[in-house]
Amino acid sequence: MCSIDPLIRNNRAWSARCRAEDPQFFTRLAGQQTPRYLWIGCSDSRVPANEIVGLRPGEIFVHRNVGNLVVHSDLNCLTVLQYAVEVLKVEHVLVVGHYGCGGVQAVIEQRRTGLADNWLRHIEDVARKHEARLEVASSPAERAVRLCELNVIEQVSNVCRTTVLRRAWERGQQVEVHGFVYGLEDGLLYRVSEAVGCESRDSGYAAALAALGVP
Numbered sequence: 001m002c003s004i005d006p007l008i009r010n011n012r013a014w015s016a017r018c019r020a021e022d023p024q025f026f027t028r029l030a031g032q033q034t035p036r037y038l039w040i041g042c043s044d045s046r047v048p049a050n051e052i053v054g055l056r057p058g059e060i061f062v063h064r065n066v067g068n069l070v071v072h073s074d075l076n077c078l079t080v081l082q083y084a085v086e087v088l089k090v091e092h093v094l095v096v097g098h099y100g101c102g103g104v105q106a107v108i109e110q111r112r113t114g115l116a117d118n119w120l121r122h123i124e125d126v127a128r129k130h131e132a133r134l135e136v137a138s139s140p141a142e143r144a145v146r147l148c149e150l151n152v153i154e155q156v157s158n159v160c161r162t163t164v165l166r167r168a169w170e171r172g173q174q175v176e177v178h179g180f181v182y183g184l185e186d187g188l189l190y191r192v193s194e195a196v197g198c199e200s201r202d203s204g205y206a207a208a209l210a211a212l213g214v215p
Contacts, residue, residue, distance in 0.1 A: 028058075035061045038084040040077070040155070041096040042068045042103070047182055049096070052189065061088060067103035067151065068095060069122050070158040082164045091175055093159055096189070097152040098182040099145055108144045123147070126154045133212070146212070149192045152179040153208045156193045160201045169198035179208065 018025050037060045039049040049055075049062045063080040070077055084090045097104075106113050107123045127134060130150045137143040156179040159165060168175050179193030192211070196204035 025056075033058045033061075033088070035059050035084075035088060036091045037061065038063070038081065038088075038090045038093045039096060040064075040068055040070060040081075040093065040159070041182075042066065042098055042101060044098060044101065046184055047096070047098050052182060052187070061090060066116060066119055067101065067123050068097045068155060069119070069151075070095065070155045070162070071122055072158065072162065078162065078164065081159070081162060085164050085168050085173070085175055089173075092195075093165075093175065093177045094180060095152055095155045095159060095177070095193075096180045096182055097148050097155075098184060099148055100184045101144075101148055104147050104151060105144055108140055108147060123151055126151050129154070133209075148181050149212060150209075152181055152192050153205065155179070156196060156208070157201075157205045160196055160204075 015026075035058065037053075037055075039053075039060050039062045041047055041049055041062070041064050043064045043066050049060055049064075050057065053060065061080070061084045063077055065074075065077065070081075072078075081093070084093070103116070103120050103123055105111075106116075107120055107127055113120065127147055127150075130147075133150065134143050134146055137146050156177050159177050165175070165177070174197075176195040176197050177193075178191070178195055180189040180191055182189055193208040194200075194204060
């Protein structure tokens with residue numbers, strides 16, 4: 001079993017670098033967090049939210065789960081969303097999937113994973129809903145890519161249909177929802193859903209599907 005001592009040493013070195021660059025950094029951070037962004041992403045260790053978008057601690061609020069899912073019965077995710085929108089007043093919600101997602105791959109392969117099968121049923125639902133769009137893919141690898149994109153589009157729609165976002169838009173709060181897929185092989189974010197606001201909930205969903213170029 002490996003030791004966690006390197007983590008502690010890394011922490012000390014990181015803290016020292018931050019204080020050297022900005023002596024007041026931790027003082028400000030402890031006083032208040034004022035992120036403008038909420039990131040809803042996958043738990044995959046290869047997709048670190050802050051580093052991907054070049055933001056420091058305190059600049060982006062993060063929720064992660066397997067498959068970057070937004071499920072209307074998931075009180076964990078909904079609590080994060082409510083706090084981000086109503087308390088932190090974030091301006092942008094980013095749903096971020098990634099190519100090569102193990103959860104998506106398990107669904108494509110119809111592979112059993114144990115307890116996680118119950119959670120991945122939500123991705124299976126996306127696959128069934130868009131079965132025709134997936135069938136035109138030329139290979140399992142292409143189907144996995146397409147399902148990653150479709151899953152993000154569906155989760156963006158789910159965010160928009162939460163009571164949290166609907167109430168925010170009803171009171172005139174300015175908050176937009178975005179959909180991206182992260183490329184593990186090049187480190188780039190690929191947009192699969194344009195910014196969705198109060199006036200573009202339905203049209204944004206239709207436009208995102210149309211942009212994939214399949215019926």
